[in-house]
Amino acid sequence: IGAIPSEQAGQPLLIPEGNYGWFGEVFLQDTQWDGGTAYYGVGTRQHIQTTYGKKLDPTSSSSWFTLKAKGTSTQADTHLQRFTNIWNGGNDENTKKPAVPEPIVSAYNRLTVSGASGKQPHLMETLAAGDRGHIGTWRFYIRNPTEVEDTAQGLRGWVDSNPRVAASNLRFDGSKATSGAREGWNAVSNLIGGAHRTGAISGDVGDGSGGDRGLVAEGNFDDNIFPDSSVNNNRWQAFGGPGSTAGTGFHHAIAYDVPRAPLTSIGQFQHAQLSRYNFEPGFVVGNSYANPRIPLNKTIAADFAGQAIEVVDISYEVNSTLWDANFFSTLAPDYKSTGNSAGDYDTAFNFKSLQSGTTNLPNPRMRFAPQGSDTSLNGIIDDAGQKAPQAMASRILIDGSFNVNSTSKTAWKAILSTMGGAELPVINKTATPGSSQWARQDGIHFNRFGTTISDTPYLKGDGRSEAFSQGWRELSSDELDQLAEQIVVEIKARGPFRSFGDFVNRDPASSNVEYQRKGALQAALDRVVNTAAAIPSEIALPASNPPGASFSAAVSGENQAVGHAAYLMQGDVLQSLAPILQVRSDYFRIRTCGEALDASGKVIATAICEAFVQRVADYIDPVEKPETATADLTSNVNKIFGRRFQLVSFRWLSPTEI
Numbered sequence: 001i002g003a004i005p006s007e008q009a010g011q012p013l014l015i016p017e018g019n020y021g022w023f024g025e026v027f028l029q030d031t032q033w034d035g036g037t038a039y040y041g042v043g044t045r046q047h048i049q050t051t052y053g054k055k056l057d058p059t060s061s062s063s064w065f066t067l068k069a070k071g072t073s074t075q076a077d078t079h080l081q082r083f084t085n086i087w088n089g090g091n092d093e094n095t096k097k098p099a100v101p102e103p104i105v106s107a108y109n110r111l112t113v114s115g116a117s118g119k120q121p122h123l124m125e126t127l128a129a130g131d132r133g134h135i136g137t138w139r140f141y142i143r144n145p146t147e148v149e150d151t152a153q154g155l156r157g158w159v160d161s162n163p164r165v166a167a168s169n170l171r172f173d174g175s176k177a178t179s180g181a182r183e184g185w186n187a188v189s190n191l192i193g194g195a196h197r198t199g200a201i202s203g204d205v206g207d208g209s210g211g212d213r214g215l216v217a218e219g220n221f222d223d224n225i226f227p228d229s230s231v232n233n234n235r236w237q238a239f240g241g242p243g244s245t246a247g248t249g250f251h252h253a254i255a256y257d258v259p260r261a262p263l264t265s266i267g268q269f270q271h272a273q274l275s276r277y278n279f280e281p282g283f284v285v286g287n288s289y290a291n292p293r294i295p296l297n298k299t300i301a302a303d304f305a306g307q308a309i310e311v312v313d314i315s316y317e318v319n320s321t322l323w324d325a326n327f328f329s330t331l332a333p334d335y336k337s338t339g340n341s342a343g344d345y346d347t348a349f350n351f352k353s354l355q356s357g358t359t360n361l362p363n364p365r366m367r368f369a370p371q372g373s374d375t376s377l378n379g380i381i382d383d384a385g386q387k388a389p390q391a392m393a394s395r396i397l398i399d400g401s402f403n404v405n406s407t408s409k410t411a412w413k414a415i416l417s418t419m420g421g422a423e424l425p426v427i428n429k430t431a432t433p434g435s436s437q438w439a440r441q442d443g444i445h446f447n448r449f450g451t452t453i454s455d456t457p458y459l460k461g462d463g464r465s466e467a468f469s470q471g472w473r474e475l476s477s478d479e480l481d482q483l484a485e486q487i488v489v490e491i492k493a494r495g496p497f498r499s500f501g502d503f504v505n506r507d508p509a510s511s512n513v514e515y516q517r518k519g520a521l522q523a524a525l526d527r528v529v530n531t532a533a534a535i536p537s538e539i540a541l542p543a544s545n546p547p548g549a550s551f552s553a554a555v556s557g558e559n560q561a562v563g564h565a566a567y568l569m570q571g572d573v574l575q576s577l578a579p580i581l582q583v584r585s586d587y588f589r590i591r592t593c594g595e596a597l598d599a600s601g602k603v604i605a606t607a608i609c610e611a612f613v614q615r616v617a618d619y620i621d622p623v624e625k626p627e628t629a630t631a632d633l634t635s636n637v638n639k640i641f642g643r644r645f646q647l648v649s650f651r652w653l654s655p656t657e658i
Contacts, residue, residue, distance in 0.1 A: 017125045145540035145560035146243045154544040156555060158282035158563025159289045162275050163255055241469030241564065242539050252429055253469035254565050255282075257449045262334045264363050266326055267575030270448075280314050282563055285322065286571025287315040288506045288519030289562070292546055292554035296516040297508050304550060316505050323500040327579065329396045330362040331377075345377035365580055367397045369616075371626075390627035394617035402577075403585045404503050405496040406488075413484035416475075419576055420444045424472070426455045444480050446572040447472035448565060458566035460534040468539055473566040475529065482528045490520035497583050504574065517556050521570040526558060529568045535561055586615040591653070608658060612648040620644050 145157055155161050229238045230251070239249030257271045269285040281287050291313050294301045299313040333348035353359035354368040361368060374380055374395070384391035402415050424447055426439045439455040454471030460479065462468070475483065494515060497503040507515040514523065532542075540561030545553050561567045574581075589612050596605040617626035619642070621635040633639050 015124045017123075019124050144240065144243055144249065145564065146248060146538070154541060154555075154560050156289065156543040156558045156562040157540075157560050157567070158255070159287055159569075160281070160292060160543075160562075162278045162280055162282040163563075164273055164275075164282060241466075242464060242561075248464070248538075250466050250469055252453050252466075254449055254453065255563075257451075260450060262328075262330070262332070262362075264328050264330055265575050265578045266323060266328065267571060267573075267578040269322070270569075270571035270575060274318060275314055279311065283569065283571055284315050284318050286319070286504060286569070286574045288319070288504060288522050288570060289315070289558075290506055290508075290517050290552065290554040291315075292551045294552065296513060296552045296554065299508055301550075313508075316508070319504045320499075320501040323504055323578075327393070328363070329366050329393060331366070331368065331392060331396065335362040345381065349377060351376050363579060365399045367399050368395060369397045370395050371618075384627060387625075387627045390629075391625070394626035398580055398582075401580050401582045401586070404500075404581050404583055405491060407492055407495075409484045409488050412487050413480060415577065415580075416480060416484060416573075417444060419446055424455075425451045427451055427453045429453045441474065443474040443476070445472050445474045446568060446576055448569075448572045448575065452565075460529075461536065463536055464538045468535075468561075468566040469564055471565060473529065473568045473572075479528055483524060486524035486527050487521065490524050494520050500581070500583050503583055504570070513553075514556065517554055519570060521573060525568050525570060525573070530558070530562075532559070535559055535567065540564075540567075587648075588613050588615075606655075608653040608655075609650065610653050611650045613645045614648050615643050616646050618644045 230246075237251045239245055239251060241250045241253035243249040257268070259268065259271075263269075267286050270283050270287070272285060274284040275281055279291075279293055281289070281291070290296055291311065293304060293311045294313050299316045301311040303309070304311045331345070331349070333345060336348040350359055351370075351374075354361070355370055357367070370380070377392075380391055380395065381388040402411070406412060421440065421442055422445070423438045423440045425436045428435045428437065436451065437455075439452075441457060443457065445457055449472070452471045454467045456467050457472050457474035458465055458467040459474055460476060491497075494507065494510075497520075503521070504519055506517060506519050510516055517523075518526070540559040543555045543558045543560050543562070545551065545555045559567075562569070589610065591608065591610045594607045595603050598604050619626065619628070619633075619635070619638040621637040623635050624633060624638055630642070
């Protein structure tokens with residue numbers, strides 16, 4: 001057509017009939033470069049200004065972050081800050097309107113009218129008439145465990161990246177590819193652009209430097225540029241889980257649980273959205289995997305790669321704060337289907353029935369144990385004022401708590417076995433609207449979700465099974481036995497744990513690098529349950545440590561399916577068992593022996609007794625209420641001796657009972 005007259009700048013472009021138009025690749029593009037050379041193609045603000053006449057305002061939208069690994073000695077060690085997001089990347093200096101800095105790269109020099117080069121031209125009159133039904137598709141991939149082709153870019157699924165970023169806030173972690181393969185560590189992005197066509201190589205698509213960044217694929221070239229999908233009940237359904245195609249993935253892949261009832265376990269907070277950026281884990285509470293952007297012996301990278309950005313091990317900090325100070329008693333009106341939302345405890349619960357034990361709390365392992373002066377639940381709350389939560393907690397006992405410092409394989413196997421035979425609600429994914437039914441499984445299973453869409457579990461070595469992304473993990477009897485054994489190995493090596501947070505977390509202060517990488521429970525699970533034999537390559541490829549001096553060697557034999565439904569994380573175990581787990585015992589059996597001797601020292605009588613004692617919430621000195629924090633104690637007796645022990649039973653033993 002020739003050059004556009006300057007007086008027509010900014011005006012609609014009129015093109016005569018008979019001319020052809022075509023579409024270049026449109027993709028997300030880095031917009032800042034921390035060096036003088038545009039090593040990553042059109043990656044500098046200066047290049048954008050020179051080529052497209054648009055200058056990015058670096059203060060307008062400083063919200064796109066990434067942590068990039070070092071590729072060669074000529075590149076910076078990392079990239080962190082991006083000055084754009086999808087919607088607003090800066091201002092056009094002339095129009096003052098938002099300018100999208102993602103360049104449209106022309107393929108004019110590869111164009112033929114026949115389209116043989118891969119670029120399909122369209123007559124202008126066809127476009128004007130609206131007969132061109134589809135121009136392009138912007139294709140994103142939520143990170144999956146089989147399609148990241150660069151082995152150096154293998155993230156551990158959804159603990160090294162955050163799949164919620166795209167839906168929660170648009171602070172995407174940048175993008176970069178050095179070949180036609182989809183890459184991840186350099187982008188650390190859960191959104192990876194697809195190649196323009198099968199076998200695409202660097203320079204053949206995108207910006208000429210291995211673009212492939214959220215590529216807009218032309219709709220009339222090859223079938224393989226379209227995301228695989230099908231129509232069900234008038235809805236387009238894509239594929240997820242292990243892969244993004246009909247041959248590798250599934251239509252339904254569960255990522256998180258939405259509570260349908262009041263919570264009963266702190267472990268259920270693993271589904272809470274506590275991480276903001278993509279370089280934070282998708283699962284925070286209960287997770288103990290080390291963040292590879294932080295040195296293994298630390299919990300904070302105070303100045304990541306000299307970028308003046310603090311990267312915090314959010315899982316470590318949250319676990320340290322949350323687990324030891326909080327629990328769900330289930331003693332609240334919300335747990336009762338009375339329709340009472342005004343907080344009237346005595347309407348929702350019968351005080352005397354709870355006191356006598358004829359009525360259980362919604363979690364029957366929690367037992368209500370009121371003080372002698374208590375006459376009503378509302379009275380306890382009113383008397384305690386701001387200390388009401390602590391006052392109510394001091395009146396709750398656990399029926400059969402388990403000390404995680406136990407080194408008995410039999411005991412651990414017994415506690416893990418309690419997860420056998422439970423019923424699970426399953427949604428019928430083909431029904432409209434979806435209905436649910438109860439499924440009962442006999443095996444040991446730790447389901448991450450309150451409701452699943454698969455009525456069968458994933459078993460070791462099942463391969464490409466829908467249950468891996470839609471259901472739960474079932475343990476065989478051999479796996480259960482081995483898991484109990486390996487947990488004991490970890491407890492003996494790392495324990496005793498003095499706080500529950502210590503039990504859940506990794507140990508950055510340890511001299512053993514394995515203890516720095518993950519917590520004791522996760523280490524045992526990874527050795528027994530999440531193995532290559534259990535999760536084969538058609539489900540997940542191996543994970544790998546990122547290159548570059550700014551990253552730690554956090555990855556140790558895991559695969560890229562971490563976070564998927566049937567990858568058993570310690571958060572799944574804690575979600576089920578946390579309400580009964582402790583790091584100390586409160587109930588003790590004490591045996592003692594007394595002997596009477598004659599003048600010669602000969603034993604002439606022996607007496608053996610046995611007592612069971614229970615630690616209770618009351619302090620030795622009743623001047624202070626049970627809900628008083630230990631840091632606020634004023635009584636020296638209570639500071640020294642703490643809580644009271646009650647004698648539960650006492651008896652004399654016969655010699656045959658010893």
